[in-house]
Amino acid sequence: MYKIGVLGEKDSIIAFSALGLEVFPVEGEQEAIATFRKLAKDGEHAIIYVTESFYETLAPEIDKYKDSLVPAVILIPGRDGSLGLGQTALNAAVERAVGANIL
């Protein structure tokens, strides 16, 4: 039995708690990294949604879990709307598989 975690700034993710997901509001880069590490390591959270605003900070950490089954780290747009970063993850995967960006 797994849980779903949501990591991001408080305003963007607080509503997810009503759905029954576990929300982890963070402020600042250090806290984000520490929380993400903890979540990714414990093996209880199969999916971690991360708001796009923290992608830059967490990118090296997220990359570590790219090839493992658990957890799946998925970017979601924060309250400022989509920054198009989610698409970059897909493009990176395509580039890796095909050798060129064909999208």
Place this chain on the structure above:
Amino acid sequence: MASKTINPTRMELTRIKGRLKTAVRGHKLLKDKRDELMRQFMENVRQNKVLRQKVEEGLTRANRSLAVASAVMSPEMLEQALMFPTQSVELDMSFKNIMSVNVPRYEFHTKEEDTGDIYPYGFAQTSGELDAALDDLFCVFRDMLELAQAEKTTQLLAEEIEKTRRRVNALEYVMIPDMQRNIKYITMKLEESDRSTKVRLMKVKDMVLKEAHGWE
């Protein structure tokens, strides 16, 4: 170059020929695997793209509703309203095997069977906008789960394709030509020594005949 260090013997030749056969067969199989993985991958990418768009639209809408709700209500009230969820989501994960790559399949179930009851607060002190925001969020949640599944699948497939492609290329451009070169080298060496033995024997025969009968 590897061909410099190998022994030009028949045993070595047989060994390399066997290896070449295996390598050629492996190359064909891996190539087929790569092609099929690629097909699955592209299908997945297309699906992923659609889902990503859907989720981003849905979440943007939900966020907009939430922004309105937080404008109407005080932040403390909002937080309080959402503090104790009635729902809790549990996630089941199973695996699906795509060309020997294990990819996750998620299935979630909520504790509360009644999906209509997603509001963890009384209606007296909250605004209707909050209800709308939660509604939007709930609608997009299923897609979010599917997106997670699709995106993880894409990543895992990409890794496997990369690996397979490297193997195919290594076999095609390094291993197989190398072995073919070695085989050629050994065959030529063996033929050469055959010829030299033959010539030596002929010479010896000439010498023996000359000694016995005085033939020129």
